[in-house]
Structures are given as structure tokens and as C-alpha cells.
Amino acid sequence: xxxxxxxxxxxxxxxxxxxxxxxxxxxxxxxxxxxxxxxxxxxxxxxxxxxxxxxxxxxxxxxxxxxxxxxxxxxxxxxxxxxxxxxxxxxxxxxxxxxxxxxxxxxxxxxxxxxxxxxxxxxxxxxxxxxxxxxxxxxxxxxxxxxxxxxxxxxxxxxxxxxxxxxxxxxxxxxxxxxxxxxxxxxxxxxxxxxxxxxxxxxxxxxxxxxxxxxxxxxxxx
Numbered sequence: 075x076x077x078x079x080x081x082x083x084x085x086x087x088x089x090x091x092x093x094x095x096x097x098x099x100x101x102x103x104x105x106x107x108x109x110x111x112x113x114x115x116x117x118x119x120x121x122x123x124x125x126x127x128x129x130x131x132x133x134x135x136x137x138x139x140x141x142x143x144x145x146x147x148x149x150x151x152x153x154x155x156x157x158x159x160x161x162x163x164x165x166x167x168x169x170x171x172x173x174x175x176x177x178x179x180x181x182x183x184x185x186x187x188x189x190x191x192x193x194x195x196x197x198x199x200x201x202x203x204x205x206x207x208x209x210x211x212x213x214x215x216x217x218x219x220x221x222x223x224x225x226x227x228x229x230x231x232x233x234x235x236x237x238x239x240x241x242x243x244x245x246x247x248x249x250x251x252x253x254x255x256x257x258x259x260x261x262x263x264x265x266x267x268x269x270x271x272x273x274x275x276x277x278x279x280x281x282x283x284x285x286x287x288x289x290x291x292x293x294x295x296x
Contacts, residue, residue, distance in 0.1 A: 081138060087111035087296075093140035095153060104294050106173035109245050110155055111139065112296040113289060120160065123287035124171065127241050127271040132162035141170075143225035147197030152221040157229060160239070167283065168230035169239035172222050175294065176250050183220070184213025204228060206277035211261055219258040227280060237281035244268075245289035255286055 084090070090111035091101040100107045113121050120134045141157030156171035180186075187194060187210065198210055204224040211220065223240040230238035242255055249268060259266040262274045264284070271285040 084115065084139075087115045090139045095140075103296070104175060106155070106175045106177055106245065109175060109289070109293045109296070110171075110173040110243065113243075113245075113293040114139075114156065116293070120158075121243070121287070121289070123269070123289055124158075124241055124243060126269065127239065127283060127285040127287060128160060128162045128167070130163045132160050135159040135161050135166070141225075143228055145197055145221060145224065145228075146200035147193040147195075149193060149197070152225045154222060154225050155243075157225075159233065159235070165236035166233075167237045167239050168226055168233050168235045169241060169283075170222050170226040170229075172218075172240065172242045173289075174242055174244045174251060175246050178251055179216035179254050180218040181216075182213055183211050183215045183217050186217040187213075200224075204278075205261075207261065212257075215258055215261065216254045219255065223258075223282070223284065227276075227278075227282065230280065237283060239283035239285075241283075241285050241287050243287045243289050245291055245294055247291055249286075249288075252286060259284060 091097050094100045094107055102108060120132060125132050136159040138157045141154045142151035144151050154170040155173045158169045158171060160167045160169055187198060201220050201224045204227050226238040226240045252268060256266050264272045266272055266286060268286045269288050271283055274282045276282055
């Protein structure tokens with residue numbers, strides 16, 4: 075099925091459930107999908123911690139829950155928790171937002187790329203080209219962070235925006251999995267600090283913004 079081109083206004087947080095890969099399993103109190111839905115609907119714009127990843131007074135132009143981005147090599151699309159177009163300082167940014175509570179980032183590169191098929195080899199080359207990486211990342215890097223970030227860059231090219239961003243919106247009080255995010259950021263020469271953005275110029279010339287946004291734990295109980 076080709077990607078949907080028509081999007082309808084959201085009537086509220088519960089509308090987000092239908093777009094999940096596993097609606098019954100993932101829509102639970104204290105889990106990232108439901109927590110993000112309540113957070114974004116409550117804020118009616120950029121949540122403050124996401125807004126802090128951009129300079130000035132950023133404006134949310136558009137947000138699409140569970141936005142799918144096709145990748146080379148076949149298989150599943152990259153299903154991003156939120157895709158957003160953000161306007162700030164006269165620029166527009168295509169951003170993917172990855173919500174987390176205690177859930178991990180999925181398999182490592184070493185696990186996902188073990189004895190790879192031709193399709194996986196094609197996909198990995200595509201991801202590395204998009205991200206400006208010289209070759210397959212170290213095995214401990216989380217594969218999900220690669221394709222979520224590539225999704226932002228792909229959509230930045232499609233929408234002709236000034237930059238791309240991949241932001242982890244974590245509602246974990248203990249910053250679960252921050253080390254995995256930091257290891258990913260290290261691929262670009264960045265030593266990240268939670269709550270602060272990191273701006274990178276890729277070999278392709280595209281500006282990439284990555285960051286770990288600290289979500290409001292009040293939404294964990296809704």
C-alpha cells in the first residue's frame with residue numbers, strides 16, 4: 075500500500091492508538107506511545123522539552139503520529155513516533171521524535187546485521203549514505219537510532235527544509251538507555267548532555283540536530 079497523503083485532525087490522545095504497529099500491546103499507561111499522545115495533545119504545540127531543542131521561539135507547523143518513512147532494501151518502513159515540521163528563526167526543520175520510557179531502542183547493529191541478507195546490506199548502505207557514515211557502525215550501536223535519524227534526513231530532503239532533527243523524548247526518571255543514545259551521538263563526534271541540543275553538519279552538507287529531551291513524568295499516569 076502506498077503511503078497515505080491525507081491526514082485528518084486529531085480528536086484527542088486516544089486517536090493515536092489506531093496507528094500503532096501493535097495497538098493493544100503498546101497502548102498502556104506508563105508506556106511511551108500513550109504517554110507521548112497525552113503530552114503532545116495537552117501541549118497543543120511543541121512540548122517544552124522538545125521546544126528547548128531549537129533556538130528562539132520555535133513553532134510547530136505540523137505533527138503526524140506514527141509516521142512511516144520507506145527505506146531502501148525492502149522490509150518494514152521506519153515508523154516514527156512523531157514526525158514534525160518546526161519553524162524557528164526563519165528556518166524550517168523536519169524532525170522525528172522518538173518517545174521512550176523504559177523501552178529499549180531495539181536490536182543493536184550487531185544483532186540486526188548478523189549474516190545480513192542482500193536487502194539488509196542494501197538498507198545499511200543506504201542508511202550510511204544518508205547519515206554520512208563511512209561504513210557499517212560498530213555492533214553496539216542501536217539500529218533504531220540509525221533509521222529514525224535517516225528518516226528525518228530523508229523527509230528533510232522531501233520537504234526541502236533547512237535542516238533535520240532526531241530527538242529522543244524520554245519520560246524515564248532514571249534516563250534509561252541514555253548511554254545508547256550517547257554512543258550513537260559519538261558517531262558524529264558529539265558528547266551529548268540530556269536536555270541540550272547538538273547541531274552537526276554532515277558530509278552531505280545537511281544540518282542535523284540531535285538531542286535527548288527530558289519529558290514531564292506527569293504524563294506517565296494518564
